[in-house]
Amino acid sequence: MNKKTIWIVIVLSLILSIIVAVSAPLSQGVTSRKQAQIAAVDDTWRASLPRDPMAATEAYMARISPEAKTRSDAYFEGKYWLQLIDLFVSIAAAVIVLRSKVLARVRDRLSKKWRFQWMIDSVTAMVCTFVMSVITLPLTVYEGFYREHLYGLSNMQALDWFKENMLMVCISTVSIGISIGMIYIALRLTRRHWWLWGAGISISLLGVFMFLAPNYIDPLFNTYQPITDVRIKDPVLAMMRANGVPVNNVYQFDASKQTDRASANVSGIFGSAAVRMNDNLLQRSSVSEIKAVLGHELGHYVMNHVYKIWMEIGIVLVLGFAFVKRLLEWSLDKWGFSLGLRSYADIAALPLLSIWFSVFMFISTPISNTLIRTQETEADIFGINASAEPLGFAEEMLKLTAYRKSDPGDVEEWLFFDHPSPRKRIYSAMRWRAEQLKP
Numbered sequence: 001m002n003k004k005t006i007w008i009v010i011v012l013s014l015i016l017s018i019i020v021a022v023s024a025p026l027s028q029g030v031t032s033r034k035q036a037q038i039a040a041v042d043d044t045w046r047a048s049l050p051r052d053p054m055a056a057t058e059a060y061m062a063r064i065s066p067e068a069k070t071r072s073d074a075y076f077e078g079k080y081w082l083q084l085i086d087l088f089v090s091i092a093a094a095v096i097v098l099r100s101k102v103l104a105r106v107r108d109r110l111s112k113k114w115r116f117q118w119m120i121d122s123v124t125a126m127v128c129t130f131v132m133s134v135i136t137l138p139l140t141v142y143e144g145f146y147r148e149h150l151y152g153l154s155n156m157q158a159l160d161w162f163k164e165n166m167l168m169v170c171i172s173t174v175s176i177g178i179s180i181g182m183i184y185i186a187l188r189l190t191r192r193h194w195w196l197w198g199a200g201i202s203i204s205l206l207g208v209f210m211f212l213a214p215n216y217i218d219p220l221f222n223t224y225q226p227i228t229d230v231r232i233k234d235p236v237l238a239m240m241r242a243n244g245v246p247v248n249n250v251y252q253f254d255a256s257k258q259t260d261r262a263s264a265n266v267s268g269i270f271g272s273a274a275v276r277m278n279d280n281l282l283q284r285s286s287v288s289e290i291k292a293v294l295g296h297e298l299g300h301y302v303m304n305h306v307y308k309i310w311m312e313i314g315i316v317l318v319l320g321f322a323f324v325k326r327l328l329e330w331s332l333d334k335w336g337f338s339l340g341l342r343s344y345a346d347i348a349a350l351p352l353l354s355i356w357f358s359v360f361m362f363i364s365t366p367i368s369n370t371l372i373r374t375q376e377t378e379a380d381i382f383g384i385n386a387s388a389e390p391l392g393f394a395e396e397m398l399k400l401t402a403y404r405k406s407d408p409g410d411v412e413e414w415l416f417f418d419h420p421s422p423r424k425r426i427y428s429a430m431r432w433r434a435e436q437l438k439p
């Protein structure tokens with residue numbers, strides 16, 4: 001592969017990205033949003049809801065129109081294949097970067113100028129991250145923009161989407177670059193156990209990002225404002241206090257500029273806590289629905305889920321580094337010399353490391369999904385006990401079927417779902433209602 005090839009690939013990727021973006025069916029998003037996804041109901045319907053959990057669940061499920069079900073099933077199932085396509089495209093991008101030897105050239109050029117290996121590694125890693133992001137950009141545009149519009153889930157114009165995506169690429173390029181630089185210090189200094197050190201540093205950095213993101217990264221994309229409406233604020237704060245979370249403000253953020261999805265979170269470290277909900281949730285939900293959602297988020301906070309998932313993902317990362325170590329050393333023996341790579345600690349071999357890491361992450365998806373899904377089930381149980389709003393909870397779960405398959409099989413759920421299926425969540429709320437509420 002000659003020197004110019006990488007530039008040709010980059011230019012072609014950018015052109016293809018623009019073609020995908022401008023051909024996105026923007027208007028369809030608008031019409032599909034106007035189509036009723038779920039039949040609206042009133043208090044009479046809720047009052048006549050059977051007490052039997054199964055029959056009540058069926059009554060909720062029957063409100064999803066067949067067209068809406070077909071649409072959201074197709075949207076969700078398409079993602080199963082996209083995971084595989086993502087893997088192949090990221091491998092292809094890594095192979096192109098490796099064969100172009102662009103990183104080896106960057107490494108050699110920087111080595112002449114700088115003494116600090118850490119700086120050379122970090123900047124080379126930044127080049128690698130940026131180039132790979134550009135090569136995979138057409139697929140990112142398809143998944144994040146075209147497809148979201150196709151299914152009527154995005155509210156963004158192409159230019160705004162590109163601006164946001166570029167900001168995200170810049171943040172990840174710099175943060176991944178610096179992180180990789182630190183991981184490679186360990187790779188160079190330690191020999192047989194470099195993978196353990198690599199895992200340890202990765203886990204520490206993951207923690208930093210997990211805890212910093214809500215306060216320092218999220219505000220770069222959205223504006224947060226205190227909610228002053230006491231009809232919402234007061235019952236939410238009362239529920240928080242009743243569960244030992246002493247907050248005095250509830251915030252909303254303008255997610256509707258990006259998406260149609262509702263979301264919320266309760267987050268904070270070292271005993272601090274903040275309650276945030278997006279404007280989609282606020283505008284389209286009753287107070288009992290908002291309480292049900294925030295009860296779930298409160299569950300994540302009170303049960304220290306963020307710390308637990310950090311440790312659990314940490315164990316997965318250790319296994320990942322063990323896997324990567326074996327395959328990286330094997331592939332370096334095979335192709336290292338012809339690709340101009342010196343050792344596993346050579347930053348120019350980063351794309352090779354990223355290939356094996358992507359393969360591992362793909363294989364371990366059902367494990368990480370199950371770890372997250374288990375926490376989500378716990379938060380559901382906590383939330384319904386805290387809010388005592390089974391009807392509000394079921395209503396919100398029904399709304400999720402706009403973009404989540406409503407009723408998957410058990411194996412399908414285990415493999416692909418990072419939340420329990422909407423049907424199971426509605427059933428658990430209806431069971432709680434039947435057993436905990438007086439008729």
Ligand SMILES: [Zn+2]
Pocket residue numbers: 296297300376379
């Ligand atoms: Zn959750």
